[in-house]
Amino acid sequence: EVQLVESGGDLVQPGRSLRLSCTASGFRFADYAMNWVRQAPGKGLEWVSLIRSGAYGGTTENTASMRGRFIISRDDSKNIAYLQMNSLKSDDTAVYYCARNREGHGSSPIDLWGQGALVTVSS
């Protein structure tokens, strides 16, 4: 079955770090660009980060407001994409979705979503 499964969501104190994982199965993970998209309570979808496939150098893009705090990476040998989140703030409280682009560059629509991981930042 083609799927993405997020893990690592948790309750964390402001200023701390957390790493999310996205485990892919059922398709050739290395061929696709991967994204993290978040949704704060009662709000819409907000794109966070992109990592391209190895064919495009595995380069990354990040939304300006989170640049420097959030780092996306991938391990194609394990079929996992990661999101390292540092210096977390209460505004980062959201469900974080892993999402796949239709190709390796990341300029195509998303065609596959995970079920989401809840991150709550609170003291």
Add this chain to the structure above:
Amino acid sequence: QSALTQEASVSGTVGQTVTLSCTGDRNNVASYAVGWYQQISHGAPKSVMFGDSLPSGIPDRFSGSKSGTTASLTISGLQPEDEADYYCSTWDFSLRAQVFGGGTRLTVL
């Protein structure tokens, strides 16, 4: 403020045809394929359209189109199970980011 503009809400009756719009600019909608995503009761989003291509398993009541800087998702023969929030997104080459619309809440009366 979302980079793409969608109607806040749209409603229709069972069997009716409704069209949702997604407006951007030459940096995004006019230049790249637009994706449409259905989210029911704040569950995980599901892709229902890539440009004008229908994903596997999505009924052909859904169709997509684009004209200039505006993309559209049309749902014909509206069904109660179509009630959901719908989001659009596409790549923006100026921002180097995947940009989303604010979402449209579709209510089936």
